[in-house]
Amino acid sequence: MSLENVKDLVSRGKAKLIAAAVTEAVEGGCAAEDILNTMIGAMDVVGEKFKNGEIFVPEMLIAAKAMKKGVEVLKPYLASGAAGALGKVVIGTVAGDLHDIGKNLVSMMIESAGFEVVDLGVDVPVEKFVEAAAADGVKIVACSALLTTTMPALEATVAALKAAGKDYKVMVGGAPITQEFADKIGADAYTSDAASAAKKAKELAA
Ligand code: B1M
Numbered sequence: 001m002s003l004e005n006v007k008d009l010v011s012r013g014k015a016k017l018i019a020a021a022v023t024e025a026v027e028g029g030c031a032a033e034d035i036l037n038t039m040i041g042a043m044d045v046v047g048e049k050f051k052n053g054e055i056f057v058p059e060m061l062i063a064a065k066a067m068k069k070g071v072e073v074l075k076p077y078l079a080s081g082a083a084g085a086l087g088k089v090v091i092g093t094v095a096g097d098l099h100d101i102g103k104n105l106v107s108m109m110i111e112s113a114g115f116e117v118v119d120l121g122v123d124v125p126v127e128k129f130v131e132a133a134a135a136d137g138v139k140i141v142a143c144s145a146l147l148t149t150t151m152p153a154l155e156a157t158v159a160a161l162k163a164a165g166k167d168y169k170v171m172v173g174g175a176p177i178t179q180e181f182a183d184k185i186g187a188d189a190y191t192s193d194a195a196s197a198a199k200k201a202k203e204l205a206a
Pocket residue numbers: 040043044045046047048050051057058060061063064096097098099100101102103105106142143144145146147148149171172173174175176190191192193194195197
């Protein structure tokens with residue numbers, strides 16, 4: 001019941017009600033990961049409805065607000081590691097792309113794993129990635145692309161980061177990205193979700 005409520009509130013964009021629903025689910029014994037996956041599932045429902053023309057951009061936006069609110073409440077239950085101990089990770093969503101929920105989840109999980117995260121936000125130009133990545137102590141640069149139309153921007157970002165010849169690894173991810181594409185553009189690693197991104201970051205930094 002509580003998970004169904006969370007899913008319903010996120011997909012209907014009820015940002016004001018979601019905090020209480022997530023708290024109720026946690027207190028009712030639901031695992032934080034299950035609550036998170038429920039919210040991700042709700043966004044898939046929203047995406048399907050958008051694709052089918054049942055809802056439009058404003059509805060997607062309010063659902064995103066509700067999800068962000070829910071994640072904020074859930075964050076303390078997902079976080080675990082010692083802050084910053086494993087080094088620095090630069091993260092951002094590539095140029096032309098405004099989607100940030102997935103990137104924020106990756107950022108949160110990587111931070112929880114023990115890295116210091118420098119979050120460049122969304123619509124990040126290639127030069128900004130390269131400049132931030134050149135700072136001392138950067139072990140990993142993590143780039144998200146959530147649209148098929150921004151996959152070329154991801155390719156350009158990885159190429160520029162690699163051309164800079166610095167000693168960091170480049171990780172990529174996002175709904176349209178595949179291992180095959182990641183290999184083609186020369187990324188050091190691809191993962192499909194936030195939890196495996198954090199695990200992979202630890203492997204790469206070891
Ligand atoms: Co947009 N959007 N959107 N959208 N949106 C999608 C992505 C879409 C699939 C919807 C659909 O048609 N079914 C579709 C893309 C189609 C395509 O590319 N083929 C789409 C479209 C078309 C658009 C616009 C073009 C719509 C328009 O204007 N006509 C427009 C583009 C704007 C732009 O970016 N320039 C647009 C705008 C928006 C909003 C701004 C309204 C809003 C985003 C708000 C925000 O993020 N603050 C929005 C939303 C909410 C969505 C959906 C519904 C939900 C996205 C989301 O947050 N999912 C989405 C449909 C869907 O995803 N099912 C959709 C939840 C999130 C947790 O998943 O981001 O995939 P995701 O992240 C995952 C993994 O991908 C992975 O980890 C996360 C999970 O653990 N991951 C990584 C992500 N980054 C990673 C990095 C890694 C590793 C893993 O390593 C570095």
